[in-house]
Amino acid sequence: MNNSFTPSEFIATVNQTLEYAYSEVVIEGEVASFKVNQGKWIFFDVKDAEASVSCFMTLYQLRMPLEDGMKVMIKGIPKLTKWGKFSLTVNAVRPVGEGSIKKAFEMLKNKLQKEGLFDASRKRSIPGDLTKLGVISSTGAAGYADFIKIINARWGGIRVQVAHTQVQGVDAPDQIIRALKYFNEKSDVQMIAILRGGGSADDLSCFNDEMLAREVAASRIPVITGIGHEIDESLVDLAADVRASTPSNAAEILTKDRREEKEKLWRNMKVVKQAILQEIDNASFVNVDKCEKISRGLMTKYIEPMISENKNKMMRIYERVKNGINLGRENLKQKIIMLEALNPEKVLKQGYAILNGKISPGNVVKITTFDQEINAEIKNVRLRNK
C-alpha cells in the first residue's frame, strides 16, 4: 500500500509536504495559554473565535512582552512534532492592533526604563563638525527622500552612507540591527540616523522591538531617530541619543542652514565694521578732548593773565578819568556858587540898590532896587570917613 507509513515516516512526510507548501506562514490572532518553561522555552496558542494553533519559540526570539489576550502577528514554520502534535515554530512575533501595541509598548518601556536604557545621562550630542553620516532607512520611502532633499538644500560636504533596510514588518528590526552593527564595526561615520516616515501604529511597531532598542542604546556611534510624526514615540526613539520628530526634522537638527550661515556671516562683518567705526569715533573724541585740555591750559597760563592785566590797566585809567571828571565837576560847582554870590539880583534882594548916572549935585540918577526903579536928583555929595 502506497500510503502506508511508520509514525516517523508519516511525520517526516507531512513535514516535508508542509515545508514545500508552507515553508513560512504568517498568522494573526490572539495569544492564549502563554507560558515560559525552564526560563528558555515559550509555549502559547494563537486563536480566533473558532480555532487555535499551538506555537513554540525560544525566549531569546521573543522581542516584545507577551501575555494572554494580546493580538499578535506571528511568522513561523508549521510542523508536526514527533508526538504527532501540530505546532508552529515561531521566528518572529509582533503585536497588532492599537490596544496590543500600546500594551506591549508600555510593558517593555517600563522594563527598559528600569534598566536605565533611556536615562538622560546616557545621551550624547551631535558632533559639531558633521562630515560623515550613516543613514538607516528604506531608500524607496518618502521619509528618506525628504531627508536627503533637506540636507542637500541646507548644507553640504557630508559623506552620507545609506544602509537600505526594511522599516516596517517583522523583518525590519533585525535588518536595522544588522545595519547598526555594520556602521559600528565597519565604518567611520560620526552619527547614525534611523529614518522612517509616518505610518499606522502597526507600521511603526517594529521600532518597539526590544533587541533593536537595546542595540540603539548600545551603539558606539550616537544615534538620531526621525520616525513617524511628532506624536509617534517608539522605544527606539527613547533609546536614541537624539529624537527628531520626523525625517525632515532630523535633517534640520543634523545640518546648519547655509542661507542662515551666509546671513550670519555678513551680519557679523557689519557688526565688526560698526565696532571699527565706533573705535574711530572714540579716538576722535579722545583727540578733541586733548585739544580742549590744551586750549584750557593755554587760556589759564597765558590768555587769562593777559586779560586780567589789561583789565587792571583799564580799571586804573577808568578810575583816573572818573576822578578827573569828579574834580572838574566839583570845581564847576564852586564856580557856580561864586557866580551865584555875584548875581546883582541876589544883592538887590538883600536890600542893596544900584545907582546909575553922574554923581554930582543937581544931576538926576537912576536907582534900581529889588522891586523898584527910581529917578532921583542929587542934592549934595560928600566923601565918607572910613
Next chain:
Amino acid sequence: MTEKMSLNQKIENLDKKAEWFYSDDFNLEEAVSNYKDAVKLAKEIEKDLDNLKNEIEVLAEDFSKK
C-alpha cells in the same frame, strides 16, 4: 592657507578673527587690515557654502541576509 581648511574650520577661523575686534588686543592700526582679511575669508566661505555638495552612497551590503 585657508584653501586647505574645511568649511567649518574656516567659519571657526572667521569667528576668531571677529572676536579680535572685541578683545583687548584691538587697535586701529591693525583693525583695517584685519577687517580686510575677515571680509576676504567671509567671501571665501560664502563661495564654499554655495558650492558645497553632499556625497550620498547607498551601501551595497544586503542587510536582509542573516
